[in-house]
Amino acid sequence: QLQLVESGGGLVKPGGSLRLSCAASKFSLDYYAVRWFRQAPGKEREGVSCISSSGGSKHYTDSVKGRFTISRDYAKNTVYLQLDSLKPEDAAVYYCAAAGERLCPFGANVAEYWGQGTQVTVSS
Numbered sequence: 001q002l003q004l005v006e007s008g009g010g011l012v013k014p015g016g017s018l019r020l021s022c023a024a025s026k027f028s029l030d031y032y033a034v035r036w037f038r039q040a041p042g043k044e045r046e047g048v049s050c051i052s053s054s055g056g057s058k059h060y061t062d063s064v065k066g067r068f069t070i071s072r073d074y075a076k077n078t079v080y081l082q083l084d085s086l087k088p089e090d091a092a093v094y095y096c097a098a099a100g101e102r103l104c105p106f107g108a109n110v111a112e113y114w115g116q117g118t119q120v121t122v123s124s
Helices: none
Strands: 003-007 010-012 018-025 032-039 046-051 058-060 068-073 078-083 092-100 118-122
Touching: 003 092, 018 032, 018 092, 018 118, 046 068, 046 078, 058 068, 078 092
Parallel strands: 010 118
Antiparallel strands: 003 018, 018 078, 032 046, 032 092, 046 058, 068 078, 092 118
16 A cells, blocks of 8 residues: 555644655656645644645644755655744644655645645653
8 A cells, every 4th residue: 555654643742843755655756746735623724734745845744844854755755844943833643645646735635646645742
């Protein structure tokens, strides 16, 4: 089964850092744009960051600009989201999604593959 697998979530104190990974299983991510979404309890899903298939285009939602960094490693078939200077309001389940031949940021409705999510908790 073709899928994405996220990892790297956990509990961190405010100001701390985490690195999330999104690895593709049984297919190549090379030609896919990848977007990270997050959803906190009682809130709508929110697009956080997106990277184009070439890696040349990166997009961040305003609330994470300057704190989060998206990157991709073609050799490892993985996209990363580095989360720095974390705030309590960043706490959520983070999902990655992939869409072929799409510009960033793409809508959730056109994503072809989704991961199962990884929990990020920010608390002192």
